[in-house]
Amino acid sequence: MATKTEFNNPVVRWVDERLPVFTYLDHEYNQFPMPKNLNYWWNFGALASVVLVLMIVTGIMLAMQYTAHVSMAFESVERIMRDVNYGWLLRYIHMNGASMFFIVVYIHVFRGLYFGSYKAPRELLWMLGVVIILLMMATAFLGYVLPWGQMSFWGATVITNLFSAIPFVGDWIVTWLWGGFSVDNPTLNRFFALHYLMPFILFAVVGLHVVAVHITGSNNPTGVDVQSPRDTVSFHPYFTAKDSVGLVLFLFVFAAFVFFAPNYFGEPDNYIKANPLQTPPHIVPEWYFLPFYAILRAVPDNFIGAWMGFTLINAKLAGVIAMFGATIVLFFLPWLDTSKVRSARYRPVYKWFFWVFLADCLLLGYIGSQPAEGAFIWIGRAATAYYFAHFLIVFPVLGWFETPKPLPTSISEPVLKENS
Amino acid sequence: MADEVQTPESDDDGTRRREFLYLATLGVGAVGAAAFAWPIIDSMNPAADVLALSSIEVDLSPIQEGQSVTVKWRGKPVFIRRRTSDEIAAARAVKAGDLVDPQPDEERVQQPEWLILVGVCTHLGCIPLGQKSGEPTGDFGGWFCPCHGSHYDTSGRIRKGPAPKNLDVPNYVFLDDSTVRIG
Amino acid sequence: MRMKVLVIAAAFLAGISSAQASGEKIELPQIDWSWKGPFSGFDKAQLQRGLQVYTEVCATCHSLGLVAYRDLADLGYGEEEIKAYAGNYEVQDGPDDEGEMYTRPAIPSDRFVAPFPNENAARASNNGAYPPDLSLMVKARKDGTNYLYAMMIGYADEAPEDIQLMEGMNYHKYFAGHQIAMPQPLSDGVVEYTDGTEATLDQQAKDVTAFLAWAAEPELEERKSLGIKVLLFLFVLFVMAVAVKKAVWRDIKH
Numbered sequence: 001m002a003t004k005t006e007f008n009n010p011v012v013r014w015v016d017e018r019l020p021v022f023t024y025l026d027h028e029y030n031q032f033p034m035p036k037n038l039n040y041w042w043n044f045g046a047l048a049s050v051v052l053v054l055m056i057v058t059g060i061m062l063a064m065q066y067t068a069h070v071s072m073a074f075e076s077v078e079r080i081m082r083d084v085n086y087g088w089l090l091r092y093i094h095m096n097g098a099s100m101f102f103i104v105v106y107i108h109v110f111r112g113l114y115f116g117s118y119k120a121p122r123e124l125l126w127m128l129g130v131v132i133i134l135l136m137m138a139t140a141f142l143g144y145v146l147p148w149g150q151m152s153f154w155g156a157t158v159i160t161n162l163f164s165a166i167p168f169v170g171d172w173i174v175t176w177l178w179g180g181f182s183v184d185n186p187t188l189n190r191f192f193a194l195h196y197l198m199p200f201i202l203f204a205v206v207g208l209h210v211v212a213v214h215i216t217g218s219n220n221p222t223g224v225d226v227q228s229p230r231d232t233v234s235f236h237p238y239f240t241a242k243d244s245v246g247l248v249l250f251l252f253v254f255a256a257f258v259f260f261a262p263n264y265f266g267e268p269d270n271y272i273k274a275n276p277l278q279t280p281p282h283i284v285p286e287w288y289f290l291p292f293y294a295i296l297r298a299v300p301d302n303f304i305g306a307w308m309g310f311t312l313i314n315a316k317l318a319g320v321i322a323m324f325g326a327t328i329v330l331f332f333l334p335w336l337d338t339s340k341v342r343s344a345r346y347r348p349v350y351k352w353f354f355w356v357f358l359a360d361c362l363l364l365g366y367i368g369s370q371p372a373e374g375a376f377i378w379i380g381r382a383a384t385a386y387y388f389a390h391f392l393i394v395f396p397v398l399g400w401f402e403t404p405k406p407l408p409t410s411i412s413e414p415v416l417k418e419n420s
Numbered sequence: 421m422a423d424e425v426q427t428p429e430s431d432d433d434g435t436r437r438r439e440f441l442y443l444a445t446l447g448v449g450a451v452g453a454a455a456f457a458w459p460i461i462d463s464m465n466p467a468a469d470v471l472a473l474s475s476i477e478v479d480l481s482p483i484q485e486g487q488s489v490t491v492k493w494r495g496k497p498v499f500i501r502r503r504t505s506d507e508i509a510a511a512r513a514v515k516a517g518d519l520v521d522p523q524p525d526e527e528r529v530q531q532p533e534w535l536i537l538v539g540v541c542t543h544l545g546c547i548p549l550g551q552k553s554g555e556p557t558g559d560f561g562g563w564f565c566p567c568h569g570s571h572y573d574t575s576g577r578i579r580k581g582p583a584p585k586n587l588d589v590p591n592y593v594f595l596d597d598s599t600v601r602i603g
Numbered sequence: 604m605r606m607k608v609l610v611i612a613a614a615f616l617a618g619i620s621s622a623q624a625s626g627e628k629i630e631l632p633q634i635d636w637s638w639k640g641p642f643s644g645f646d647k648a649q650l651q652r653g654l655q656v657y658t659e660v661c662a663t664c665h666s667l668g669l670v671a672y673r674d675l676a677d678l679g680y681g682e683e684e685i686k687a688y689a690g691n692y693e694v695q696d697g698p699d700d701e702g703e704m705y706t707r708p709a710i711p712s713d714r715f716v717a718p719f720p721n722e723n724a725a726r727a728s729n730n731g732a733y734p735p736d737l738s739l740m741v742k743a744r745k746d747g748t749n750y751l752y753a754m755m756i757g758y759a760d761e762a763p764e765d766i767q768l769m770e771g772m773n774y775h776k777y778f779a780g781h782q783i784a785m786p787q788p789l790s791d792g793v794v795e796y797t798d799g800t801e802a803t804l805d806q807q808a809k810d811v812t813a814f815l816a817w818a819a820e821p822e823l824e825e826r827k828s829l830g831i832k833v834l835l836f837l838f839v840l841f842v843m844a845v846a847v848k849k850a851v852w853r854d855i856k857h
Contacts, residue, residue, distance in 0.1 A: 036855055061463050078669045078739070081822065083468040086459035088822040089829070233855055241851040244449075244844045252837040259830025260641055263742060271743035271819075272735075438850045445843040452836060472673050472712035 028214050033232035034239050035220035037411050041115075042218065043246030044108040049206060050247060051101045056199050058094040059143075066146065068192035070185045073148035074273040092262040093254075098140050099265040100254050102288035105133065114354055116342030117219040123334035125212040128205060130330045135202045137289070137327075142195035144286060148188065149270030154283050156183045156191070162296075165317035182276060222411055223342025231411040282371065290368030291361050296323040297372045298384035322384065329391045336391055338399025346405040350398055357390045475603030477595065480534070488551045490539060493602050497539035497547055498590060499563075500600075503574060508532050510561060511575035521586045525575040528589050536602065537576040538590050541565040543583040548572060563587070629777055631749040632756075634809065638816065642831065644824040645817050647679040652796055653814025654678060656807050659794050661737065664729060664785075666717035669738035670818050673711040677821055685711050692716040730771050732784035741812075741819035748816050753777035755808035758787040 005026040007013045016022040065084050067076040080087035109129070112118055118126035145156045160177050164170040179186030217226060226232055233239075257264060265287060269280045285293050299319040329336075344351040360383050367380040408414050466474075476493050478500065483489055488501040503511075511525040529535055541548050543565065549555040550563035550572075558564030558571035560579045565572075570581030577586040592602045638645050654675070657667070672689035680688070689709040694716055697704035709716055717736075719725035726733050741747035754777065762774035762781070772782040789807045796802050817823070 057460065061460055064464065065467075075669070079467070079469065082669065082674070083470075085462040085465050085467060087463060087467070088826060089459050090463055092826075237851045238855065241844070241848040244445075245841070245848045248837055248841045248844045252834060252841060255830065255833045255837060259826055259833060262826075268743050268745050268747065271739040441843070441846055441850060445840070445847045448840050448843060452840060455836075468673070469671065469712070472671065 030236045032235040034218055034235050035226055035231060035411055036233040037220050039221055040246055041111040043243055044104050046243040047104045047250050048108055051097055051104055055097045058090045061090050062094055068189050070188055077147045092258045096257045114344045115219055115221055116223050118334045119342050121216050126334060127331055128209040128212055131205050135198060139198040142191045145191045148274045150272045150274055150280050151267045151270040153183060153274035154279055162320050165320045220411060221343060222408055224407055224411055227410045284369055291364035292323050292326060294364040294368035294380050295326050295384045298380045336395045338396050341404040346407055347402060349402045353394050360386050475601055477599055477601045479599055481598040490551050498602055499537045499539040499551060501535045502533055503535055507574040520578050523586055528575050536592055538588040541570055541583055542585040543568055543570055631746055631753045631777060633749055634752055636748055649810050649813045650678045650817050653810040656794055656811040657814055660788050662718060664718055664734040666736045667715040667738050668717055668736050671714045674821060737815055739819050741816045748812055751812045751815055752808050755789050
């Protein structure tokens with residue numbers, strides 16, 4: 001703490017002298033200097049943390065009513081929907097909240113990609129963000145199993161079976177994950193325990209993510225570093241006010257889904273109780289996993305990675321590696337991107353590749369929702385190939401060939417020019 | 421909050437208007453947050469299926485004079501005793517003024533023969549003994565709580581021991597001579 | 604840039620919602636249901652007729668296990684009517700003092716009594732087919748209300764020549780694969796409505812669909828009416844937040 005804040009309230013002062021929480025809050029959320037040119041795309045980090053809190057609160061209330069047993073889980077969720085006071089509201093908030101969380105976080109990530117928020121000195125901030133995404137995915141997957149509908153059960157079966165692709169120990173790991181020889185009561189019980197645990201780990205990593213952004217300060221649409229106090233305004237009231245606008249608008253959209261289309265993001269099959277003897281004809285993951293699902297299925301069945309007569313990896317393992325690789329590659333992005341310029345505003349070529357990449361991700365999402373047959377297979381493979389090429393080829397090469405537009409000398413410069 | 425946005429050229433009137441706008445917005449937001457707290461709190465109240473079970477009907481016809489039965493109501497035992505004339509007499513002989521929690525027997529029963537009580541000791545919630553033959557009934561022929569030694573009489577009133585109050589009498593109605601609805 | 608993102612996002616969401624269909628595309632008849640609008644709810648008289656159809660026809664084979672008799676209060680029935688309705692069914696209870704299980708008439712707090720004690724018994728009575736529970740049927744099928752209605756009206760006397768019906772199966776226009784084990788449950792005048800409504804096939808199909816839509820989403824009316832209030836509140840708060848933001852930022856050039 002550079003300087004201590006002076007407080008008038010004696011209780012606050014007494015606490016603060018012994019544990020400077022109020023000084024910390026004042027520094028980080030009141031006086032904290034923010035680049036004054038942040039646009040509304042910078043709202044999404046704050047939105048994500050609000051959704052996380054909403055998910056934890058509604059989740060704890062739901063856990064008080066839920067029964068993690070294969071013969072009662074489905075009925076206990078329906079009891080929440082029918083008999084528990086406002087149970088339907090809590091459950092629909094939690095269910096749609098998962099989708100909202102991913103929408104907000106995906107936008108947050110693409111904002112980072114567009115404006116180069118992952119570049120030095122924010123590499124660790126970015127990597128913590130990737131950890132957050134991985135934790136969110138695990139938490140969402142575990143939570144989706146709990147209502148014990150058909151999609152819950154078969155989703156759990158398919159995803160846990162991915163681990164059988166690991167050489168030598170794969171089958172053992174799958175049995176260990178299940179606690180049995182199929183997805184059954186022990187699996188449901190541990191998934192519930194883990195689903196309750198993970199959000200708190202997530203919360204802790206979000207805390208680190210926030211601390212990290214307060215060390216480096218926020219990036220901004222020009223990508224140019226803050227140079228003088230002229231470039232910044234204090235967090236409060238400027239960004240509390242601006243974030244509030246985005247937050248209320250977001251809550252409006254969220255509420256519209258919860259109250260008027262609560263099952264829009266869901267699958268009808270999950271309102272059928274899990275039946276271990278019958279797989280639904282067309283199983284698909286939740287929408288936020290679809291791009292990854294498409295990458296998983298993109299590897300050709302006859303794919304064999306052979307080396308000197310040894311079969312190193314088969315198609316299943318290659319698919320799994322590709323799927324996890326799609327997220328893992330993000331960890332290396334700060335070093336794969338060789339351009340010194342952060343913001344796509346001053347990178348005329350990268351700007352186009354950014355939109356191509358966004359379109360590619362949406363295309364992968366669409367492919368993931370379709371049955372793996374006909375043209376979809378080939379489109380899926382091409383889109384997967386581009387996904388990895390974007391990181392492994394486009395990013396490194398562009399930095400060498402692209403001529404960036406001239407950067408403004410400071411954040412204030414373009415503003416001053418416009419206004420003069 | 422308003423101090424930081426004040427600029428030298430802003431007039432007092434405008435400042436006051438903005439000040440009001442900030443407070444009003446904060447207030448409306450706070451009302452929204454408080455309103456959202458209610459569904460969260462209310463979800464912990466008894467649910468519709470729990471409330472639906474909160475009244476039970478008991479058939480009294482198999483109970484002989486001098487016998488007791490215990491039925492479960494709202495997760496707690498309810499003692500139903502068909503009292504003998506001696507027990508009724510004993511309960512009515514006591515002067516209300518001598519009691520820890522003064523209440524005449526007449527106020528605790530609808531029909532003198534049938535004593536209906538929530539079988540939970542008013543001290544710390546244990547279940548008193550005395551329902552089954554052979555169990556201790558305490559010094560006053562009613563019930564005896566083994567946890568901390570509270571003695572209840574044949575009207576379920578506390579006579580000795582740490583319990584502060586008589587055993588509760590639940591709401592009940594006789595639907596006919598041999599059926600009672602509790603709750 | 605913003606527009607572009609919105610357009611792409613919209614196209615993406617549309618893609619997801621139309622993505623689930625596979626195989627032969629079956630077009631369901633689209634009915635203008637009374638409870639589909641943002642302000643509209645169920646028609647209680649229709650729900651009562653639907654309950655009658657369910658009770659007299661569907662309940663012979665299909666359970667409704669997630670709904671309790673007490674829930675019928677939503678349909679406008681009083682306590683005594685519900686008690687009388689529940690009393691028509693026997694539930695197993697026990698054990699009694701001798702350790703025997705016994706049956707007693709159902710009471711309002713009981714859930715709807717199933718026609719068969721378990722799945723195997725249901726299959727044994729239905730040529731091996733299992734009549735599914737109907738509590739969530741409307742939510743468990745894509746376009747569930749129109750689907751259910753189509754199930755009721757989609758039977759044809761003769762299968763087209765290119766379809767070879769299996770033993771005990773019936774031709775159905777809308778059912779996936781066009782072969783359904785359930786024989787046509789409704790036709791004109793199967794029930795006689797107590798409120799005097801003419802019991803055409805179409806009327807009965809709509810009424811029972813309405814009843815099952817209620818059974819699947821009993822919270823629908825409460826949800827929508829609360830939703831309107833929440834959205835109005837958020838709209839007001841949004842306008843205020845925008846005003847605050849403008850006031851706070853008015854002297855900052857950015």
